[in-house]
Amino acid sequence: MAARLFPLLLLPLGWVRPGACTDxxxxxxxxxxxxxxxxxxVERADxxxxxxxxLQRFAFSxxxxxxxxxxxxxxxALCTREKLLAAFGPLPVRLSTANTYSYRKVDVPFQEYVDHLLKPQDPARLGSGSGSGxxxxxxxxxxxxxxxxxKRWFLYPPDKHPHFHPNETTLAWLQHTYPTLPPAQRPLECTLRPGEVLYFPDRWWHATLNLDTSVFISTFLG
Known part of the structure; x- marks a missing residue:
């Protein structure tokens, strides 16, 4: 599930999970x-x-x-479990499937989202936590x-349509479809770690998979 915390903060898919302590x-x-x-x-640069x-090497290609x-x-420092719950715990979070074909919305308090709804992903359904995407x-x-x-990324250029079912989770696709792909049909892929930034050009197909419960920021241009 993608979660949106109103009115202050966007919580991307599966980006928090309860922990024992913040140190x-x-x-x-x-x-x-x-x-x-x-x-x-995926090529790396510094x-x-x-x-x-x-602009020459990456922006458009x-x-x-x-x-x-x-x-x-x-x-x-502001995104630890303790800080976020202290600041936003009572506020409503809007949950929705991060899928263009489904728009069901459910509102719950952020505290409830963290304490009860975040768990490892079931491959058969969209959700939150490790394995979501x-x-x-x-x-x-x-x-x-x-x-x-x-956060693991899978990317195809605009002229290569990936084979996937629109209501299938990324984890299910990785387990069932990915192993059947010939090497030439596999996507570019890489795992993004804390402090790293991924840039992708216009109209590039992409899917994501949270290896851990992760906090991330996405910015879309244009």
């Missing part, structure tokens, strides 16, 4: 058990990439993972930055 790594959110890809096939080089380009330490879709170009946890 543990990960801000008090617990790690999951979903595996990373055997080999990252803060040395100039604006002109970014291919995704890239950027490391060391932001300092999100202040935001990380967004099925394949496309839109304008954008950036996604991980604050806590790990």
């Amino acid at each position: 543990l790594p990960g801000g008090g959110w617990l790690a999951g058990t979903v595996p990373e890809e055997p080999r990252c096939t 803060a040395s990439v100039t604006y002109s080089l970014f 291919r995704p890239v993972i950027l490391g060391g380009v932001t300092d999100n330490s202040a935001f990380r 967004v099925p394949f879709h496309w839109h304008g170009p954008g950036f996604s930055e991980v604050i806590f946890g790990r």
Whole structure:
């Protein structure tokens, strides 16, 4: 489920999970058990990439993972389980499937969402926590930055339509469809870790899978 906290904060799919205390790594959110890809096939770059080089190599043609380009330490301090519950616990969260074909909405208090609804993903249905994610879709170009946890990405260029069912979870697709794909038909893929930023160009197909319960920020351009 995607969750929206009104009126102040957007909570992307599966980005929080209860933890025992906030002095543990990960801000008090617990790690999951979903595996990373055997080999990252998305190009990586660092803060040395100039604006002109970014436009030339990536902006209109291919995704890239950027490391060391932001300092999100202040935001990380605000996104621990303890801080978020203290600030937003009583406020309503709007839950919806992160799927273009389904628009059912359910409102619950953020505290209830964290305490009772976040759990490892059932491959048969959309949900929250480790193993959750967004099925394949496309839109304008954008950036996604991980604050806590790990987020696995699968990407296809606009001219390669991925084979997937619109109501199938990303975890189910990974378990059932992905192993049947010949190497030439597999997507670009990589796991994004805290402090890394993924850029994807316009109309690129992409699906996501939260390996842990993760906190992340997505920004869409255009």
